[in-house]
Amino acid sequence: MWFTVAQTAIPNIFLSWPWIDSWLSLLKDQNDTYVITASNHNQCVGIGIFVEKHVTRHGFFKSKQWYLHRTGDDKLDQIWIEKNNFLVSDQNSRQITSAMWQHLF
Structure with a gap:
C-alpha cells in the first residue's frame, strides 16, 4: 500500500519507504502499531502508521x-520527521488528510 500511495504523492524523504522501513525496524516488540489508510474508489490514496504508548499524566491519569511515524520514546525519536x-496522494491531498484525521477523532 505504501508504494501505491507514494507513486502519486508529493516526494518527501521522511515519508519515503527507505526512511519508514528503517524506522519500523527500530520499533520494539512491545509497541502496538496501527496502520490507517484512506481509499477512493477502492484505491489507497492515504496511509499513516501510529505507535500506541501507555502514559501516565500528572502522576496518576493513565x-x-x-504517535504518527514516531515511537513516543524521546531517545528513539531524536531524529524525527x-x-x-x-502519506497522501497529491490529488485532493488536503481533503484526504482532513478525512483521515476526522476519522481518528
Whole structure:
C-alpha cells in the first residue's frame, strides 16, 4: 500500500519507504502499531502508521497516546520527521488528510 500511495504523492524523504522501513525496524516488540489508510474508489490514496504508548499524566491519569511515524520514546525519536503527516496522494491531498484525521477523532 505504501508504494501505491507514494507513486502519486508529493516526494518527501521522511515519508519515503527507505526512511519508514528503517524506522519500523527500530520499533520494539512491545509497541502496538496501527496502520490507517484512506481509499477512493477502492484505491489507497492515504496511509499513516501510529505507535500506541501507555502514559501516565500528572502522576496518576493513565491513558493511551498515539504517535504518527514516531515511537513516543524521546531517545528513539531524536531524529524525527519534519513536517510529519500522512502519506497522501497529491490529488485532493488536503481533503484526504482532513478525512483521515476526522476519522481518528
